[in-house]
Amino acid sequence: MDVLLDGVAQAFSLLFSGDAETWAITLLTLRVSLGATLVAALVGVPLGAAIALGSFPGRRVLLAAANTGMGLPPVVVGLVVTVLLWRSGPLGGLGLLYTPTAMVIAQAVIATPVVVALVAAALQQVDPEFLVQMQGLGATRVRALLALGAEARLPLLAAAMAAFGAVVSEVGAAQMVGGNIAGQTRVLTTAAVLATSRGEFGLAIAFGLVLLLLAFAVNLVVTLAGQR
Amino acid sequence: MRAAIVAIVLLVLAACGSPAAGPSAERSLVLATTTSTQDSGLLDDLLPAFTAATGWAVKPVAVGSGQAIEMGRRGEADVLLVHSPAAEEDYVAEGTAGRRLLVMHNDFVLLGPEADPAGVRGATVSEAMRRIAAAGAVFVSRGDDSGTHAREKSLWEKAGVAPGAPWYQETGQGMGATLRVAAEKAGYTLSDRSTYLTQPGGLALLVEGDPGLFNVYHVIEVTKRAGERVQPEAAAAFADWITGPDAQRRIGEFGREEYGQPLFVPDAGEPDPTGP
Numbered sequence: 001m002d003v004l005l006d007g008v009a010q011a012f013s014l015l016f017s018g019d020a021e022t023w024a025i026t027l028l029t030l031r032v033s034l035g036a037t038l039v040a041a042l043v044g045v046p047l048g049a050a051i052a053l054g055s056f057p058g059r060r061v062l063l064a065a066a067n068t069g070m071g072l073p074p075v076v077v078g079l080v081v082t083v084l085l086w087r088s089g090p091l092g093g094l095g096l097l098y099t100p101t102a103m104v105i106a107q108a109v110i111a112t113p114v115v116v117a118l119v120a121a122a123l124q125q126v127d128p129e130f131l132v133q134m135q136g137l138g139a140t141r142v143r144a145l146l147a148l149g150a151e152a153r154l155p156l157l158a159a160a161m162a163a164f165g166a167v168v169s170e171v172g173a174a175q176m177v178g179g180n181i182a183g184q185t186r187v188l189t190t191a192a193v194l195a196t197s198r199g200e201f202g203l204a205i206a207f208g209l210v211l212l213l214l215a216f217a218v219n220l221v222v223t224l225a226g227q228r
Numbered sequence: 229m230r231a232a233i234v235a236i237v238l239l240v241l242a243a244c245g246s247p248a249a250g251p252s253a254e255r256s257l258v259l260a261t262t263t264s265t266q267d268s269g270l271l272d273d274l275l276p277a278f279t280a281a282t283g284w285a286v287k288p289v290a291v292g293s294g295q296a297i298e299m300g301r302r303g304e305a306d307v308l309l310v311h312s313p314a315a316e317e318d319y320v321a322e323g324t325a326g327r328r329l330l331v332m333h334n335d336f337v338l339l340g341p342e343a344d345p346a347g348v349r350g351a352t353v354s355e356a357m358r359r360i361a362a363a364g365a366v367f368v369s370r371g372d373d374s375g376t377h378a379r380e381k382s383l384w385e386k387a388g389v390a391p392g393a394p395w396y397q398e399t400g401q402g403m404g405a406t407l408r409v410a411a412e413k414a415g416y417t418l419s420d421r422s423t424y425l426t427q428p429g430g431l432a433l434l435v436e437g438d439p440g441l442f443n444v445y446h447v448i449e450v451t452k453r454a455g456e457r458v459q460p461e462a463a464a465a466f467a468d469w470i471t472g473p474d475a476q477r478r479i480g481e482f483g484r485e486e487y488g489q490p491l492f493v494p495d496a497g498e499p500d501p502t503g504p
Contacts, residue, residue: 098289
């Protein structure tokens with residue numbers, strides 16, 4: 001019990017005493033997670049929309065693949081990205097391993113199937129006649145799609161939040177491709193793991209609470225904006 | 229909807245806008261090392277001083293000695309700081325490594341429950357391990373190919389015991405986690421002294437001081453023979469610095485104030501107990 005209370009106290013003192021390291025770790029967590037969510041959205045929304053609205057061979061197979069991908073084990077993603085980014089690997093020349101960019105790449109791979117599957121599910125919920133009606137009313141295809149997006153905006157935001165939630169709380173891949181390097185690639189989850197292995201349980205719980213507060217703040221902003 | 233998009237774009241810009249903190253990529257080296265140097269806090273003490281002295285930023289990757297040596301073998305690291313002498317010698321003999329220099333030592337200790345059900349307190353380490361096996365008392369092993377795990381396996385071998393289920397249990401985790409598992413299960417375990425001192429977990433120190441428990445750390449340079457992208461000049465800078473007077477003094481001081489004894493003993497330039 002003492003450890004839990006200690007953790008809560010420590011979380012607030014880290015945040016509000018302006019502990020520079022904690023803020024740097026929190027900011028990096030935000031950068032990596034939002035970056036990965038953005039990449040996942042840029043790739044996943046068109047793909048999900050195509051699967052939901054299009055009719056082409058292999059559509060259902062793709063949908064099943066995206067649904068399976070929601071359960072992609074992050075450790076496996078981390079391992080594959082690590083091997084690709086190794087100095088001796090095919091992308092080794094870029095020198096990306098153990099950088100925040102590598103973390104964004106791995107996290108985006110984890111989040112993209114989540115976006116594809118949830119976007120596809122969201123758009124399939126909309127009345128299939130909607131697009132036809134819009135175009136019947138004289139809307140261009142692009143305008144019709146935008147109207148569809150507005151119609152389904154809450155589930156679309158939910159998809160983005162689910163992707164963000166998946167990456168912000170992820171630790172296995174982040175540790176592998178980032179290396180948990182202090183001041184460079186240490187994020188809240190890997191900092192919590194390190195604190196645990198150092199036996200600093202209060203600090204580990206404090207990092208966990210900061211992570212929760214961060215996730216809550218981001219979701220609050222998105223929710224307030226989306227419900228308007 | 230528009231407000232949502234604006235909010236998200238602003239958030240993303242805020243997040244991505246600041247350039248990557250940390251030093252530029254071309255002057256940084258990868259140090260593959262063991263969890264004990266990170267978990268004890270030694271790296272936090274040494275690395276900033278190294279960077280200040282040489283201009284090389286360090287990406288320390290803390291893994292077990294086994295994995296660290298594997299990273300060296302593949303040329304994924306520029307320099308290693310490890311404590312698994314037999315595996316190190318095999319690695320150096322393969323011909324891709326550069327210099328291997330003695331840096332420091334501490335020692336391993338055999339820990340167990342205060343009640344000591346197998347009666348090992350004060351015995352030699354071989355005798356202690358035979359008694360644990362004979363009593364079938366729980367022994368928690370790291371089982372992760374780290375330097376500590378390698379030493380533990382060689383100690384079982386020297387004791388003439390083949391450990392096995394159900395009393396022999398492997399965590400597959402680092403030293404801190406393994407100490408806690410051993411404490412929760414009231415079992416015995418082998419730990420390096422620095423991790424034991426920095427996070428005592430309710431276990432008693434039962435066997436220490438046996439010559440078989442000596443724990444030495446070497447720095448090993450990786451060369452271009454292991455991979456094109458290895459930076460030998462970075463490896464040399466790190467090896468020279470950590471065996472030099474400033475780093476050796478820091479190692480000798482580290483932890484002295486907090487634990488009443490240094491966690492590591494600097495050894496650079498001393499005769500190597502594991503051979504040349």
